[in-house]
Amino acid sequence: xxxxxxxxxxxxxxxxxxxxxxxxxxxxxxxxxxxxxxxxxxxxxxxxxxxxxxxxxxxxxxxxxxxxxxxxxxxxxxxxxxxxxxxxxxxxxxxxxxxxxxxxxxxxxxxxxxxxxxxxxxxxxxxxxxxxxxxxxxxxxxxxxxxxxxxxxxxxxxxxxxxxxxxxxxxxxxxxxxxxxxxxxxxxxxxxxxxxxxxxxxxxxxxxxxxxxxxxxxxxxxxxxxxxxxxxxxxxxxxxxxxxxx
Numbered sequence: 001x002x003x004x005x006x007x008x009x010x011x012x013x014x015x016x017x018x019x020x021x022x023x024x025x026x027x028x029x030x031x032x033x034x035x036x037x038x039x040x041x042x043x044x045x046x047x048x049x050x051x052x053x054x055x056x057x058x059x060x061x062x063x064x065x066x067x068x069x070x071x072x073x074x075x076x077x078x079x080x081x082x083x084x085x086x087x088x089x090x091x092x093x094x095x096x097x098x099x100x101x102x103x104x105x106x107x108x109x110x111x112x113x114x115x116x117x118x119x120x121x122x123x124x125x126x127x128x129x130x131x132x133x134x135x136x137x138x139x140x141x142x143x144x145x146x147x148x149x150x151x152x153x154x155x156x157x158x159x160x161x162x163x164x165x166x167x168x169x170x171x172x173x174x175x176x177x178x179x180x181x182x183x184x185x186x187x188x189x190x191x192x193x194x195x196x197x198x199x200x201x202x203x204x205x206x207x208x209x210x211x212x213x214x215x216x217x218x219x220x221x222x223x224x225x226x227x228x229x230x231x232x233x234x235x236x237x238x239x240x241x242x243x244x245x246x
Contacts, residue, residue, distance in 0.1 A: 036092035039140030044085035076206035118159035124193035132189030
């Protein structure tokens with residue numbers, strides 16, 4: 001009789017609504033030309049016209065960004081051979097394991113910083129997360145240069161005084177959380193502040209945030225997305241497994 005009562009209580013516990021507990025999941029970009037890819041595209045032109053570079057539709061390098069060990073996020077003006085140049089990064093994550101039932105409360109996108117520079121040291125000397133819409137989830141090509149959004153999906157990180165050799169966290173704002181695809185691939189990008197605000201960097205100056213890509217061996221330096229979420233009790237109990245107490 002006691003065993004039967006405990007079994008009935010177990011079934012009732014599974015079928016009735018219960019408190020949803022916060023869960024966390026960590027997602028990484030894939031190495032090489034695989035989905036979900038990461039990479040970068042830069043455009044460098046010998047010109048004095050900032051708009052030619054900032055508003056360009058295709059990049060000039062690199063030829064195979066999806067297999068580069070670094071993600072380059074930068075702006076410079078007349079720094080090398082009279083060039084104006086901008087670099088933009090892409091970080092994609094397969095977040096489909098969250099499922100449509102998930103309610104996301106927080107997200108943090110972290111990049112492992114290798115090199116940083118803030119020569120301009122002005123209000124636009126920062127890095128920020130945006131959306132991205134590359135043509136493929138498995139590669140980044142030169143024509144993706146103009147496929148980064150202009151809405152900030154995170155806090156900005158000032159380039160001055162940043163420590164290298166460690167992760168730096170971009171906390172997603174409400175728009176960034178809403179951008180997470182619970183049933184597919186979440187496409188993010190990153191831009192330097194002058195690029196983001198369409199404000200030309202000072203002459204002969206360069207700002208950069210160079211982070212590890214997924215092509216660095218292992219995952220200890222890979223771009224990563226940590227999501228905090230809950231799953232409703234009704235979703236967790238769609239297929240309950242009854243365990244009879246001893």
